[in-house]
Amino acid sequence: MRRLKLTIAYDGADFAGFQSQQNQRTIQGELEKALKKVTGETIIVYGAGRTDAGVHARGQVVHLTTNTRIPTEKWVWVFNHMLPRDLAVIHAEEVSDGFHARYDACWKRYRYEIDTHAIPDVFTGRYRTRIKGELNQLVMREAAQHLLGTHDFTALSSAKSAIKNRVRTLYQCDVESMTAGISITTAGNGFLYNMVRIIAGLLVQVGKGSLLPEQVPEIIASRDRGRIGKTLPPEGLTLMEVSYQPWEKSLHP
Amino acid sequence: MRRLKLTIAYDGADFAGFQSQQNQRTIQGELEKALKKVTGETIIVYGAGRTDAGVHARGQVVHLTTNTRIPTEKWVWVFNHMLPRDLAVIHAEEVSDGFHARYDACWKRYRYEIDTHAIPDVFTGRYRTRIKGELNQLVMREAAQHLLGTHDFTALSSAKSAIKNRVRTLYQCDVESMTAGISITTAGNGFLYNMVRIIAGLLVQVGKGSLLPEQVPEIIASRDRGRIGKTLPPEGLTLMEVSYQPWEKSLHP
Missing domain, CATH: 3.30.70.660 (Pseudouridine synthase I, catalytic domain, C-terminal subdomain)
Incomplete structure (x- = not known):
C-alpha cells in the first residue's frame, strides 16, 4: 500500500463542488472514477478542503491510498489521460502512511x-x-x-x-x-x-x-x-x- | 429604421455554433432572444461569418435593423444586461442602411x-x-x-x-x-x-x-x-x- 499526495487544479464552473453527491458531477467523483480506470481499485480521495459548486482551484491537495505500481513520476501523465478537460493533476508525490490532506494542512x-x-x-x-x-x-x-x-x-x-x-x-x-x-x-x-x-x-x-x-x-x-x-x-x-x-x-x- | 453594427465576443465552448438551429443554443439565437427582450421587436441578426460549434470570437461583427430609440452609446450596456456570461457586445455603432456584416467585409x-x-x-x-x-x-x-x-x-x-x-x-x-x-x-x-x-x-x-x-x-x-x-x-x-x-x-x- 502506498499513500499518494496529489496537487490538482480545476475549473469549478461545471462541477457541483468537491464532495461526492449522487447524480452530480463533482471533483471527488471524477477523480475516483479516473482512479478506478487507472488502477482497477475502488479508491476514496480525501481533499484538503471541500470547495463549493463553482469554486475553482489551482492548488487543491488530495491524498489517497493505492496498491498500484505505477511509478510516482508517471502518475501525473497517466492520470491526466483519464481526466476531463476541466480537472487536472499538476503534481504527485509519495508520502508517509500517516499523511492526511485535510488534518495536516498548516x-x-x-x-x-x-x-x-x-x-x-x-x-x-x-x-x-x-x-x-x-x-x-x-x-x-x-x-x-x-x-x-x-x-x-x-x-x-x-x-x-x-x-x-x-x-x-x-x-x-x-x-x-x-x-x-x-x-x-x-x-x-x-x-x-x-x-x-x-x-x-x-x-x-x-x-x-x-x-x-x-x-x-x-x-x-x-x-x-x-x-x-x-x-x-x-x-x-x-x-x-x-x-x-x-x-x-x-x-x- | 436604423441599422446597427455590433462587435461581439463569445466563449464558443457551450454554443452549437453561430447560426440558429432549432433546440440548440447558438450565438444568433441568444442575440435574437436578447434583442426581443430589449426592443420588443423580432430582429434577425446577420453575422460576418458563421463560426462552428466550439469556435470562439473576440471580434465577430453582426448587423441588424431596428426601430428602437435606445441611443447607440447606451446600446452596449443595455444589451449586455440581457446576454449570458459567455456572450457580450463590445462595441456598437450606427451604420448606413446598405451596410452588410458579411458582404462588406474586406x-x-x-x-x-x-x-x-x-x-x-x-x-x-x-x-x-x-x-x-x-x-x-x-x-x-x-x-x-x-x-x-x-x-x-x-x-x-x-x-x-x-x-x-x-x-x-x-x-x-x-x-x-x-x-x-x-x-x-x-x-x-x-x-x-x-x-x-x-x-x-x-x-x-x-x-x-x-x-x-x-x-x-x-x-x-x-x-x-x-x-x-x-x-x-x-x-x-x-x-x-x-x-x-x-x-x-x-x-x-
Whole structure:
C-alpha cells in the first residue's frame, strides 16, 4: 500500500463542488472514477478542503491510498489521460502512511477575483465576479489590515455552519489591482464556511463606501453574521495553495 | 429604421455554433432572444461569418435593423444586461442602411492556439488545443510563408463544401510562441469551410516533421484535400477581427 499526495487544479464552473453527491458531477467523483480506470481499485480521495459548486482551484491537495505500481513520476501523465478537460493533476508525490490532506494542512491561500470593467469579458467571466461601480482600493486595504491576526470569525462565516470553534488566524489579506479588476488574496490557518466570500463581500462594501474600515473590528467583535452584506458568488473564488509547512512571515513579505 | 453594427465576443465552448438551429443554443439565437427582450421587436441578426460549434470570437461583427430609440452609446450596456456570461457586445455603432456584416467585409483575422505543455491547464483548456510532442516553429514559419498570397485553397478546405470559387488571398500567417504553447494568426480576404483549422493542422504536421515546408506549394497546387492530415478541433480557434477597410500591408508589418 502506498499513500499518494496529489496537487490538482480545476475549473469549478461545471462541477457541483468537491464532495461526492449522487447524480452530480463533482471533483471527488471524477477523480475516483479516473482512479478506478487507472488502477482497477475502488479508491476514496480525501481533499484538503471541500470547495463549493463553482469554486475553482489551482492548488487543491488530495491524498489517497493505492496498491498500484505505477511509478510516482508517471502518475501525473497517466492520470491526466483519464481526466476531463476541466480537472487536472499538476503534481504527485509519495508520502508517509500517516499523511492526511485535510488534518495536516498548516494554511491555505485563496484568491477572489473581481471584474470591474464596464464591458464583460467572456473569457474571464467563468473565473471572476462582476461588480459594477468604482471600488476604492485604499480603504479596502485599510479594512483588510483589521482582519489579520487571530479572531472569532463568527460574524464573517455562514450562519448555517454548525461548527463550534470559530477562532481562526489570518496571515495575509491583500487587495491588488489586476487587468480590468481587483483581486483579494487571503491566507490563514483555516477558513469557516463561506468565509472568503463573506470577507470579499465586506471589502467590496468598504470599497463602495457603505462601510468604513474602522468599523471592521467592531463587526468582528459582534460575532453577528447579520451585520454585513451578502456572500459574494462562488465563480470569483479560487483555492490557490494548501501548505503543510507552518506560515513564516519572512517567506511571505 | 436604423441599422446597427455590433462587435461581439463569445466563449464558443457551450454554443452549437453561430447560426440558429432549432433546440440548440447558438450565438444568433441568444442575440435574437436578447434583442426581443430589449426592443420588443423580432430582429434577425446577420453575422460576418458563421463560426462552428466550439469556435470562439473576440471580434465577430453582426448587423441588424431596428426601430428602437435606445441611443447607440447606451446600446452596449443595455444589451449586455440581457446576454449570458459567455456572450457580450463590445462595441456598437450606427451604420448606413446598405451596410452588410458579411458582404462588406474586406478581411478577417483568426487565431489558432495550441497548448504544448506537458501538464494540461484547466483554465485555458476551453480555448486551446493540446498537441503532444515538440513542434519545430522554424519550419512551421517557413511553411506558413508558402501559404501567403492568392491561391486556389481546395486542398486546404473541407471536402464537404459545395462552393465553386475556392480562390482566396492570405495576407498574414504568423506562427508565434506564447506561454506554454504556440499560436497561428492568419488574415485573409475570405476563408473556406474549415480552412483555418486545416491550415493549423498542416503547420502542425510540418512542425512535427511529417511534412516539409517545400512540399506546401505542391500540396496547394494538387487541389486534393486528401493530401494532408485531419482538421484540428474547434476549441483552439478564435475569430479575432473582421475588417471593413482594405488590407494595407503598411499597417500590418
